[in-house]
Amino acid sequence: CVNNNTAVGNEALLLFTGSNATAVGSGAADAATTATNLTAVGQGALSTTIDGNYNTALGATALGTGDCGDNNTGIGYAALYAFTGANATVVGSHAADAATSAAYLTAVGTHAAGSITDAEENTALGYVALSSNETGDKNTALGAFAGHKTLGAANTFIGNNAGYYTTTTDDCVAIGRNALLGVDGNTTGDYNIAIGSYTLDATTTGHSNV
Numbered sequence: 001c002v003n004n005n006t007a008v009g010n011e012a013l014l015l016f017t018g019s020n021a022t023a024v025g026s027g028a029a030d031a032a033t034t035a036t037n038l039t040a041v042g043q044g045a046l047s048t049t050i051d052g053n054y055n056t057a058l059g060a061t062a063l064g065t066g067d068c069g070d071n072n073t074g075i076g077y078a079a080l081y082a083f084t085g086a087n088a089t090v091v092g093s094h095a096a097d098a099a100t101s102a103a104y105l106t107a108v109g110t111h112a113a114g115s116i117t118d119a120e121e122n123t124a125l126g127y128v129a130l131s132s133n134e135t136g137d138k139n140t141a142l143g144a145f146a147g148h149k150t151l152g153a154a155n156t157f158i159g160n161n162a163g164y165y166t167t168t169t170d171d172c173v174a175i176g177r178n179a180l181l182g183v184d185g186n187t188t189g190d191y192n193i194a195i196g197s198y199t200l201d202a203t204t205t206g207h208s209n210v
Contacts, residue, residue, distance in 0.1 A: 025060070066100060109144075149184070159197070174200070
C-alpha cells in the first residue's frame with residue numbers, strides 16, 4: 001500500500017499497492033492492486049476487481065465475482081455480483097446480480113434488472129422491475145413489477161405493473177398502474193402507447209395502438 005488506505009478484515013486489500021482505498025470485511029477488495037479510490041464494505045465485496053477505478057461496493061459479495069471496469073456502485077447483498085463492465089449504479093439485494101458487461105445500467109430495488117447480462121442503457125427502479133430482461137437495450141421501468149417479463153428493447157414503463165407481461169415488445173410506452181399489462185406468455189405487440197391506469201391492459205399481439 002502507498003498512501004491513505006484503510007483495510008479492516010482478513011485479507012482485505014491483500015494485494016493492494018495503490019492509494020485512497022477503503023476495504024472493510026473479510027476478503028474485501030482482496031484482488032485489487034493499483035485501483036484508485038475504491039471503497040469495499042462487506043464480506044467479499046469487490047473481491048475480484050484488479051485495477052478498476054472509482055468503484056464502490058457496499059454489502060456482502062457486492063461486485064463480488066467480476067473484474068469490473070471503472071465508475072461502478074453496487075449497494076446491497078450481491079448487487080452487481082458478476083459485473084465486468086463500467087458506469088453502473090445499482091442499489092438493492094440481488095439487483096442486477098447477473099449483469100456482466102452491461103453498460104450505463106441503473107437498477108434500484110430488490111432483484112431489479114436481475115436477469116440482465118450484457119444489455120446496455122437500461123434503467124429499472126422498483127421491486128423486480130425489468131427483472132426478466134437479459135439482452136434488450138434502452139428500457140426504462142419505474143415501479144414495482146414494471147416491465148417484469150419484458151425481453152424487448154426501447155420500452156418505457158412507468159407505474160405499478162406497467163407492461164408487466166410484455167415479452168418481446170419493442171418501442172412501447174405505458175404510463176399508469178397496469179397500463180399495457182398484457183397476458184402472460186402472449187404479449188408481443190410493438191409501438192403501443194398506453195397512458196392511464198389499465199389502459200390497453202388486455203393487449204396481446206396488437207401493435208401501433210394509442
